[in-house]
Amino acid sequence: MDKTVLKFGGSNLRRRSDLSTILEVIRMYNEPLVIVVSALNGVTNSLINAVKNIRTLDVDGFLSHLYSTYHDFLGEEFTPLKERVYQIRNMLIGTQLIGEVPDFVHDYVVSHGERCSSLLLTEYLNKMGLNFEEALPEQFGLVTDGKFNGASVDLTISERNLKGYFKEDRNYVVPGFYGMYENKVTILGRGGSDYSATCIAYCIDAKRVDLYKDVSGFMTSDPKIVPGVKSVEKLNYDEAAELSYFGAKILHHAAVDPVRKKKIPLYVYNIYSFTSLENPDTIISSDAFVTESIVKSISFTDDVAIIQFKGSNVGRVPGILGFIASTLGNEGVNIKSVVTAQTSINVLISSHDVERCQRITSQMKIAEVEDICYKTGISLIAAVGDGILKRHGVAARIFSAVSKQCVNVEMISAGASDVTTYFIVNSEDREKALKAIHEEFFGGDVFERH
Template sequence: MKKIVVKFGGSNLRRPEDIDRVVNVVQTYQRPLVLVVSAFFGITNALVACVQAAKEGAGKLSALAESRDYTLTLRALKKEILDANIADLRQRASTEAALNARLDQLERFLTGIHYIGDVPDFVNDVILSYGERLSSLLLTAVLQSRGIAAREALPEDIGLFTDGVFGNAACDFEASAAQVSAALAGDGIVVVPGFYGVSRDGKTTLFGRGGSDYSAASIARCIGAESLDVWKDVDGFLSADPGAVEAPHSIARLHYLEAAELSYFGAKILHPRTVEPLFDQAIPIRILNITRPDLGLHAFTVIDGERTVTHDVVKSVSSTDDVAILKLHGPGVGFKPGILAEVTSTLDRNGINIKSVLTAQTAINVLLSREHLDAAYEALATHHMAGVVEVSRNDAVAIVAVVGDGVLDASNVGSAIASRALSAALAGGVRVTMSAAGASEVAAYMLVDRQDRRLALSLIHAEFFNAK
């Protein structure tokens, strides 16, 4: 029997009592599983802040004390979770000792940053992985305390190898598949911490922020899983953000490409790279809601390779304000050979990812994550390029995208989708900076003034869904 890979994210792990819901879900399956877990909600962000504080406060006793205070806070939190979920005093004590041993390791890394005043990439990645390492150890112990046969399996022990890129690694499936499959075979429950793998030389490498989804998908591919089940606290993918529109509906089925684009353009259900390992493997992704125990294993959204063009084409409207525009001005920048290659090479050397590029005769517009805008501006403004007379930046924008198979299909109603979305936004007073279609066969998007993002989302959603 093929195993199911089950992913529990930080949204499932906010409070000590949430562990009980996770255990109930595991019991509902009544079959061997591979569980992939994220850090408890907020832990990774706190570790990021802790690393930065340790680096900035190098040599200061106050900064060292702050790092130790944080590990003390973590010890108290984990003890609270243990007390709420493990009744047997002996098992509780042994689990607490194991958790404290890992927290001792974390504290030594933070102390090392304090003394050297720097954070090498490999140290940063291993520190940020500790949220998941603590979750997997703790959940394994709780499952065992409930009489469930469970064991923990760390990525470094099962051979989940990566390409060795720190901070944003990719799984090396050729090196990993056989070892991971063998290590996770057998009955019972296997609990794996998400978010990281290991390079060929054994160093921890992260799969990027939110990368536990990618971890789970990579493991599902390695073992040829029956499905990847992702448990959330919402009813799957929706037609829009419920905080921005009234009564969005659940989407029962999506193609891998549609799910990837929705995630890329701001939907918080999956990490954008989750479908990447499964795209050619015919392994479906099922989105379930942990707050609806009455529905058992009902999947609100199933993501697979089946392409379906609905009558109204658009399946969801998504948005994000994690975008900024870096603009290169010059009377001939769109025509002069080599400028775009020089721009992309310069940004790549500085570790800056490009979301999209839109060109004209007098300007090149580079879309980036907002957090990379200042670094990108400094890299290009100080790098002389023939034909570029000015470099400007704008972070007061947001993306709104319509997603659905057939959006760019000229043979049917899809050919009018992008113009309908743009017209609806403009008619409602939305300030549109630019509009684009063609980069993806299932999505079209526009950049709007950031203050108009919710308005644009509401207007475009109404255009395509109110009639339904």
Template sequence: MAYNVIKFGGSNLKDKDGIKKVFKAICNYEKPLVIVVSAFYGMTNYLIESLELSAQGKLDIDHFIQNINNQKLAIIVENISNENLIFEFKQELDKRLNMLKGFLLEIKNLNDVPNSIYDEILSYGERLSSLVLSFVLKQADIQNVEAFPEEIGLITDGEFKNATVDFELSEHEIPKNFESSKTYIIPGFYGVSKEGKTTLLGRGGSDYSAASIAACLNAESLDLWKDVKGFLSADPKIVFDAVNIESLTYAEAAELAYFGSQILHPRTPEPLVEKKIPIRIFDINDSINGLHPLTIINGKETVCDGIIKSVSYSDNFGILKLHGSGVGIKPGILAKSTVELDKAGINIKSVITSQTTINILLSQDDLLKVKKANLLKDIHGINQFEFISNISLIAAVGEGLTSRYGVAGRLFTAVARKGINIQIISFGASSVAVYFIVNQVDRNETVREIHEEFFVKQDCCCDACV
């Protein structure tokens, strides 16, 4: 029997009502499951703050640990009436919090945060979530096994903070550690190196870890339970008549996630493409009504009449402009720049060059790092640096976008009608996406104009594109 791998995010686990919805969702399946969980809402940020304060000697570690203990215990008491289960939970919670306390004390003594300990500490958000959910299900007579990534063999390349799953090793190990008759609860967000070191899979990486486990088990599906109505044609806070998208390809979903959609981690589709395992998006608020996916992501290419299926955006981009006569064609300038940025742990999002300017897209945080450290000052041929923030990256996504005549013209004409200036355009880097950059103050109007052009005037309804 093929497993369904299901994943619940932190927003699903933030209170008693959320946990009840999770329980209802699990009951819909009526079969053993592999369940992957994120940290409780806000816990990852709380842990990051704690390790930073501990390194400065400013954290009351006992008080911090007691706060977490009280939070988890309150949730258990709200959801469990069996005194024996509560006692058993307390014992296991004490063990994990003592381990967490030990890592915080180590940081305090070092006055520093080594990457290995950083990853260990942040993994405790998920380790505590899996503990809570496991006991809540036991109270409801749903027998389950809590299984850690280090126990099942989710092996990574060993890179701290942003590891990649080693599928050659993991596909060999993981199936050996599962029995089809049992339900498993697994903390997401991390795996282990070949040496047994905890390595995080990147911020928001629980989706990716769930997808990786699904691929290794040849699962029937990866089901992501979210507190949103699946993928929509635009952000409903900006476009009030945004419509549901019932079907996306892996590539479309990955591009939407990369360019600002918060529904899934951009790497989630990656492990599933070759094995054609579908991703199904469910609304946790509708869990009482059975299994009704709002969006299905698979390898089936569907082309809407209007081509564009969704308009996404992100405000977390900045532009590093490297000016100089001939920087775009002089050998070595771009290579030296990217090497220096890589050494500093700077992730390059995109590069667009011209004769006199190299435009490098970075996250806002990384742009600030480059500016503060003046990282590229010694590269010959660059005579001016420009740092541009307060921008929005707008992405239009859909199969056939780069091959259908006239789509780009309609898109940019729609923006021009409102007198909105486009700073940079990238067309053709992906076969399913075009993106461009506008001033942040123009973001909402840009999204609305594109949506008006391709969904209202086109009379397109993406929930029919299946």
């Protein structure tokens, strides 16, 4: 289809005036559109808190306040929107009665902000003289693998469904963040509307995906930590995927894969400094290129911990790593990475999974493992750029810069990806390490000199 997929996130929906900004952007397009929309800013957090505090929640008071948020945004009474908001009332009351929140209820309620936003935006755009219709994932069949609170889209089934639903010459507004499995809502994880947009683009063979944010695309590092960062104008799919996986919050970690499969370009715009469609802040495509500095961006995540399985021969005894991985995987634990040595197998996990993993590993019986210990309070820093493993001296520059700031590197890994080198430091040293690498590769005096 000759369609473009646009995505507007919650950061683009903070106040009523943002609707007119979105309208101005949409009017610049001359082809049929599919617009994927997130919940209004703050609404998803309100829904999550409502679910967490379900036993004491004033259901009618909560829904009244939620509707007033949408009413104020639209600026007038809109009965279908009020009815949409109150669709979760019986579910919330029923959940209160049983005193616990089933997974399917959690995902349905938490995704409700997107369904309300899609109806609001459809009404607004049509009122402004455009011609859009709302399309819900439960209508067009965006099918997932059924995993609650972090589902993946089944692209094969969904492609067949979407191509049979979407019409070539029509415009649609779609709620992001969730799909369906056996008539139950399954959310795609925080930031999942990016993933919704790229999955829809894959399924309808869109010509491009345009993501509108409140920041100027991918940056050379986190601007909240490192001064003097710059926008990264171009990334290939691997680079964007690695940056997202290792903590860059601008893009959902799974969003690149669908567009990579069909080589659909991805454009990122800052809606608040937007000038024209010809000037995106970052372009993500299949084009591979090596910059003079090699490193294009430095990302980090604090959501990491290490499980160390220690023993004199654990690294070379067949089957140990497989047993560890399958045991953790069967319990739903995602392994971020593994680094092995003769005397240690180091498994990187989310810091949120530490307590669960401690219970799991306490039951493990592995003869060769003499001790199991956990490292927390650490950060993973990733330097990303095409050619990083091929150009001599890049790694030396990274670790020399870090060493000059007296930062101890606890673990290093390279080779798992052709475009990434990552390492582990204590969280208290994370800021110094980021600034040191950024100064080395992008210049600027980011440290106070005495």
